[in-house]
Amino acid sequence: MNVALKVLELLPWIDWAAIVVFFGGWSGYAWFARDRSLTRPSILGATNRVRSQWMLQTTYRAVRVLDGTVIQNLSTSPSFFASTTVLIIGGLLAVLGTSEKANELVRDLPFAASNNSSVLLFDLKVILLLVVFVYAFFRFTWSMRQYTFGALLVAAAPEAEQFEAQGLSREAFANKAGRMVGLAAETFNDGLRAYYFSFAAVGWFFSPVVFMVATAGVIYILFTREFRSEVLDVLNS
Known part of the structure; x- marks a missing residue:
């Protein structure tokens, strides 16, 4: 109980x-x-529906070089973000080593709250960003591996004529392979979402109120892009 109270006393309630x-x-x-x-x-x-359609078309192709190339190209995005995230993590760790000097710069930011003067509070804000980007790194690298699994499924798929000859289900393969590639895309999306929320976390350097407003703003942007965007209208048309 006393330990919990001491932890709570480290920061103001807001x-x-x-x-x-x-x-x-x-x-x-x-x-x-x-x-x-x-x-x-x-x-x-x-x-995800498009991915299932893609994998269904794969079962009709005798040569699947195109499908392998597409999966390889898709995996380059999480690979790029994973490499970039490592650099960001390294930069944040370097900032932790020079907290006092960095805190002096933050205090000079326009509209920055006066409670930014605490070095401990500054370190906690940097640690929060570290947590966000470490999470993003793990999601990006896991997405890369899942794309690899998807490539293995495509490579192991029976030849086009064998589906009829052996009575194999094209739809079952399309659902399985499409789901695997879809999981890779979902995991990549988790990493991107962490990047969005990292911008909200930057708001804490100004004030906790800005932090909360930025969080709400990021949620609104994500919602409109995932459920109210023109891209969605095109995909569903």
């Missing part, structure tokens, strides 16, 4: 409230987006 809003908004929106995509039109649902 900072704790901002942290709760941040993680609650992030996890809550992730759950909401996944649940809503099962019953409502969404970018995720629309692209």
Whole structure:
């Protein structure tokens, strides 16, 4: 009990409230987006249908070099972001080593709150960003591996004429392979979502109120892009 009270005393209550809003908004929106995509039109649902159609067409091709090339190209995005995230993590660790000097620069930011003067508080803000980008790194690297698994499924698929000769189901393969590539895309989307929320976390350097407002703004942007965008209209047309 005493330890918990000491931890709570490290930050003002409004900072704790901002942290709760941040993680609650992030996890809550992730759950909401996944649940809503099962019953409502969404970018995720629309692209998953396209992936299943793609894998169904794969079963009719005698040569699947095109499909392997597409999967390889798709995997370059998480690979790029994973490499970039490592550099960001290294930069944040370097900032932690020079907290006092960096904190002096932050205090000079326009509209920055006066409580930014605490070096401990500054370190906690940097650590929050580290947590966000470490999470993003793991999601990007896992997405890369899942694309590899998808490539293996395509490579192991029976020849086009064997589906009829052996009575194999094209739809079953398309659903399986499409789901694997879809999981890779979903995992990559988790990493991108972490990048979006990292911009909200930057708002904490100004004030906890800006932090909360930025979190709400990021959630609104993500919602409109995933459920109300023109891209979704095109995919569903």
